[in-house]
Amino acid sequence: MTRCLGAIIKEGKKHICQHTLYHCINCGSVGCDQHSFSQCSNQGFLYCKCLVCGTNGQSKIFYSDD
Ligand SMILES: [Zn+2]
Numbered sequence: 735m736t737r738c739l740g741a742i743i744k745e746g747k748k749h750i751c752q753h754t755l756y757h758c759i760n761c762g763s764v765g766c767d768q769h770s771f772s773q774c775s776n777q778g779f780l781y782c783k784c785l786v787c788g789t790n791g792q793s794k795i796f797y798s799d800d
C-alpha cells in the first residue's frame with residue numbers, strides 16, 4: 735500500500751504524513767484524506783471529498799504497481 739509522503743507542520747515541527755493514499759475515480763487526483771483542511775502538503779481529500787473536482791465519497795485506496 736502506498737503511503738503519503740506529504741509534510742505536516744504541527745507546532746513548528748515537520749512530520750511525514752504516512753496516511754493511506756487515495757485516488758479520485760472521477761478526475762484521477764491522488765492524495766491523502768484528512769479530516770481538516772490543509773493538514774498535509776499532499777492532501778487530496780477532505781472527508782472523502784475530492785479537493786480538485788469536489789466529487790464526494792468516490793475516493794478509492796490507491797495501489798502502486800511498483
Ligand atoms: Zn498526507
Ligand SMILES: [Zn+2]
Binds near residue numbers: 758760762763784
Ligand atoms: Zn476528483
